[in-house]
Amino acid sequence: MRALSSLFRTSTSCSARRRTTKQPFAAFSLAPFSTHNYDDTQNSKVKIFDRQLKRTQRDRAAWLMPSKDPLLDNVADNLLDRLQDCKKNFPTALCLGGSLQAIRRSLSSGRGAIEKLIMMDASYEMLQVCKNAADVSNNDNIESVYVVGDEEFLPIKESSVDLVISCLGLHWTNDLPGAMIQSRLALKPDGLFLAAILGGETLKELRIACTMAQMERDGGISPRISPLAQVRDAGNLLTRAAFTLPSVDVDEYVVKYESALELIEHLRAMGETNALFQMNTVLKRDTAVATAAIYDSMFAAEDGTVPATFQVIYMTGWREHPSQQKAKRRGSATISFKDIQKQFGS
Secondary structure, eight states, X not given: OOOGGGGBSSTTOOOOOTTXXXXXXXXXXXXXXXXXXXXXXXXXXXXXXXXXXXXXHHHHHHHHSOSOOHHHHHHHHHHHGGGGGOSSOOSEEEEEEESHHHHHHHHTTOGGGOOEEEEEESOHHHHHHHHHXXXXXXXXXXXXXXXXXXXXXXXXXXXXXXXXXXXXXXGGXXXXXXXXXXXXXXXXXXXXXXXXXXXXXTTHHHHHHHHXXXXXXXXXXXXXXXXXXXXXXXXXXXXXXXXXXXXEEEEEEEEEESSHHHHHHHHHHHTOSOOBSSOOOOOOHHHHHHHHHHHHXXXXXXXXXXXXXXXXXXXXXXXXXXXXXXXXXXXXXXXXXXXXXXXXXX
């Protein structure tokens, strides 16, 4: 059996096996795996999100997040359900940021026959909480490694893992195509990439209420909710990253809250608050109050609760392998659509 340290790209790596070693995390130099070397990635110098701010938000979320969150658990379960459709096993898996605890709980049921799980996050605090929870539950035989790292600069050797999972984390990267390319390179041939990101329809109610409040109180608008990918973009991202057999589908989750303020607290506990690089950090109190009032007046249900929509885009792709099915060459069809139409009707 190969040592886990051989999966990482730096010579100074150190792995941490649960229940057997005192050092909980591995720290790595991230620069060697920058996507600056690839011609087909976008200019990663363009900064949309403040990665340091997002790291701070996730540090805070690590201690605010409840032990179980129904929304995150449902998204993680739906994402990992795709493993049950695969006839192969994935002994070594890499989990990138996002809902780490929800993914860890879902994997404990034996999905994918995972033996080694590398959990990576930019937040040390988030990894510490995940490790503590795994040590307490201790209900499976998955060997866990905890790595402080950035999705934009993966410290993972090429062709070293069988499965890459990202549940609600990649939508905060400045170079999403580059991060997906690195994920593909980290996979072994015929390895699987599973990702869930928030889509553009997420928090549409809050966007409307916030825009109206800013127009009324400030005389103009500034971005308060981060831009998110549209469904039509997801397939292009998989193709651009050179994944084979790409697949995209969408779910919408509507969560009911007692008030708009409770929604904001939930977003803070998930680490999903705004992290735009160029953002006016000062939100006037009367603008915030107006946003909550407009939200309640426009979207409140008969029972007094207010809904919030979370659109989740699921992406699936494989690293190329000769055994995978391929499209037939153009013109090789033996049955015409006219014959099909005659047989089954218009």
